[in-house]
Amino acid sequence: MSSAPAQFPKPETSGATPPTALDPIRVFREFAVDVASIREETELYRYVARNVVARLGYIDCVVYKLDRDRGELVQMAAIGEKTLDEDDTEIVNRLTIPIGSGITGSVATSGRSIRVDDLAGDERYVQDLMQARSELCVPILDGERVIGVIDSEHVEPAFFSEKSQELFESIAALTAAQLRHIWALDALNTARVELEHALDISRNAEQMQASFLANASHELRTPLNAIIGFSELLVREGYIAEDTNRATEQAETIKTAGDRLARIINDILDMSKIAGGKMPSAPETFDAIWEAENAMAPFQQMAMDAGVQLTLADGGRDEILAVGDIRHVHRIVGMLLENAIRYSPQGGAVTVEVDEDDEHAVIAIQDEGIGLSADALERIFEPFHRETDATEVSAQGTGLGLSLARDLADLNFARITVRSEPGIGSRFALSLQKADKG
Numbered sequence: 001m002s003s004a005p006a007q008f009p010k011p012e013t014s015g016a017t018p019p020t021a022l023d024p025i026r027v028f029r030e031f032a033v034d035v036a037s038i039r040e041e042t043e044l045y046r047y048v049a050r051n052v053v054a055r056l057g058y059i060d061c062v063v064y065k066l067d068r069d070r071g072e073l074v075q076m077a078a079i080g081e082k083t084l085d086e087d088d089t090e091i092v093n094r095l096t097i098p099i100g101s102g103i104t105g106s107v108a109t110s111g112r113s114i115r116v117d118d119l120a121g122d123e124r125y126v127q128d129l130m131q132a133r134s135e136l137c138v139p140i141l142d143g144e145r146v147i148g149v150i151d152s153e154h155v156e157p158a159f160f161s162e163k164s165q166e167l168f169e170s171i172a173a174l175t176a177a178q179l180r181h182i183w184a185l186d187a188l189n190t191a192r193v194e195l196e197h198a199l200d201i202s203r204n205a206e207q208m209q210a211s212f213l214a215n216a217s218h219e220l221r222t223p224l225n226a227i228i229g230f231s232e233l234l235v236r237e238g239y240i241a242e243d244t245n246r247a248t249e250q251a252e253t254i255k256t257a258g259d260r261l262a263r264i265i266n267d268i269l270d271m272s273k274i275a276g277g278k279m280p281s282a283p284e285t286f287d288a289i290w291e292a293e294n295a296m297a298p299f300q301q302m303a304m305d306a307g308v309q310l311t312l313a314d315g316g317r318d319e320i321l322a323v324g325d326i327r328h329v330h331r332i333v334g335m336l337l338e339n340a341i342r343y344s345p346q347g348g349a350v351t352v353e354v355d356e357d358d359e360h361a362v363i364a365i366q367d368e369g370i371g372l373s374a375d376a377l378e379r380i381f382e383p384f385h386r387e388t389d390a391t392e393v394s395a396q397g398t399g400l401g402l403s404l405a406r407d408l409a410d411l412n413f414a415r416i417t418v419r420s421e422p423g424i425g426s427r428f429a430l431s432l433q434k435a436d437k438g
Contacts, residue, residue, distance in 0.1 A: 021057025024167060028174075035178045041065075044182065045077035048175050053152065054079045056167060060132070063175075064097070064149040066108055073097040073108055073149055102126035103137050104149050111146050113138040115165055117158040136160040138168040140176050147179065148172075180262060187265040191272050198275035267400040274407045281325045281411055285435040288322040288361040289314045289354045295333035296352055299341060307346035310337075313353045320354060321435035322361035324412040329363075329432070332408050332416070335401040336365045336428045343369030343426075356434060364429035372420035380418070381406045 031052050038044045045063045053061040060080035064073040075094050100109045103124045107114050116135045119125040125135070132153035140148035150172050154160065273279040293312055303310035314320075322329075333352070340350045348368040355362045372380065381402050402416075409416050413433055420426035 022055045024056060027052060027055050028170070031171075031174060035174065038178060039182060039185065041179065041182055042076060044175065044178055048150070048171060049077040049079050052171055053150070053168075058152050058154075060154065061150065061152045062091075064104060064108075064151065066099070066146055066148050070096075071099050073099065073104055076148075097126065103135055104151050107137045107139050107149050107151075108146050111139050111141060111144060113165055113169060115160050115162075117160075119153075120157075131155070133157040134159040136164055136168060138165065138172050140172045140179070142176055142180060147176065150175070184261045184265050187262075187269060191265060191268040194272040194276060195268065198272060264400065267404050271400065271404055271407060274404075274411055279408075279411060281328065283323055283325050283412065285321055285323055286326050286329075288320040288356075288363055288432065289317060290319070291326055291329055292333060292352050292354050292363050295330045296337065299334065299337045302338070303341050303350065306341055306344065307348075308341050308344045309349040310341070311349070311351050313351055315355060317354070317356075320356045320361045322432040323435045324414060324432050328408045328412055329430070332405045332430055333363055333365070335405045336416075336430070339401060340365050340367035340369065340426070340428075343367060345369070359434060360431040361434050362429050362431050364427055366425065366427045368425040371422040371424050371426055372418075373422055377418060377420060381416075 034047065034051070035044070038047060045065070049061045049063050058079075061078060062075050063077045065076045066072075067074055074096050075091050078091050097105050099105050103114055103116065103122070103126070106124060114135075114137045116122050116125070119133055119135055125132075133155055134157050135151065135153045137149060137151045139146045140150060150168055152160070152168065270279065289312075292314075296310060296312060300310060337350065337352070344350055344367050350368075351366045353362075353364040353366060355364070406416055409430060415431050416428060417431065418426060418428050
């Protein structure tokens with residue numbers, strides 16, 4: 001059963017009448033408090049337009065959502081002439097704008113804000129209901145990916161200042177942070193439903209379900225606490241400086257926590273797909289040496305930053321043909337490499353070895369990390385399992401990598417084996433089916 005929508009104060013504006021602008025610090029502080037209780041995407045868009053932009057003294061605002069599948073911006077919420085009155089949730093003359101079209105479409109393409117002092121000579125201007133003279137448009141960004149746009153127009157030329165742009169960019173940053181939170185919670189609910197179904201058909205469904213969800217709740221609590229903690233900081237009187245750039249900077253705290261939350265959710269969803277037989281697989285013949293090198297490439301910078309030497313050892317062979325889904329192989333090798341680099345000391349080495357026997361092509365990752373005891377080896381593929389000595393390092397990951405890597409290997413009729421010695425390092429080997437050269 002869904003909860004009743006949160007109740008917020010009505011904006012101090014109506015139609016195109018200039019509203020009384022409130023102190024930005026007060027508005028942002030209330031935004032930080034209220035946003036934590038917003039659980040629906042549409043409700044968030046309306047709140048941003050009516051309870052943030054309107055209360056800052058602007059007479060016009062439209063919040064767009066970017067629909068990448070359709071290649072267009074969709075109007076989700078508005079104030080000013082786009083609504084009949086402050087209680088009306090319907091948008092008058094609801095528009096969809098193709099990506100790249102007009103000023104808003106240009107912002108969606110570039111991911112950069114646009115401030116126009118005089119629209120009279122700007123060919124990009126697309127008139128809606130109001131004949132505007134100036135316009136401010138900022139992107140809502142998830143990292144570097146545009147997910148929406150906040151647009152405001154005014155009848156006076158040169159109405160929007162650099163300060164206005166800073167305010168709108170701060171609003172967009174906090175909006176993006178809460179959207180990630182909402183999406184993560186939605187994904188978690190979906191994952192939980194699918195995972196419960198998969199666990200129900202297993203032999204120890206009740207015990208596995210209770211254990212997994214308890215661990216998941218623990219892992220999800222850490223990034224959620226960061227999100228909540230940031231909101232509490234904003235609530236403190238005087239914490240935010242007069243220039244609202246500080247709000248944007250501190251929104252990065254929520255972004256980092258949201259990114260980790262998203263990674264955990266994505267891993268849970270993938271595990272659920274595999275358990276339910278819904279993970280797509282496209283096996284093909286490939287050169288294990290070539291693909292191992294390709295899988296290594298994205299981790300060269302991570303290794304350099306960690307002071308770890310990352311090398312490939314292929315025994316001088318020209319090629320070793322294997323069979324599997326190349327995307328899955330890249331992901332497995334990537335997860336094993338990420339762990340190896342993360343657990344290796346500065347000045348250590350990680351080697352990717354590609355070898356073969358009569359039946360298998362083997363891609364092995366050897367590190368010089370903390371190593372694992374014999375008892376630990378029995379549990380390392382369990383979801384969210386972490387060794388006590390590795391807690392500080394593991395906190396950077398999702399705790400699901402090895403478990404997901406094993407499941408992906410099983411999907412490709414491959415297997416992962418591991419040898420390890422405390423204080424010496426570990427060797428994880430992915431054994432794939434060899435391709436028939438004939």
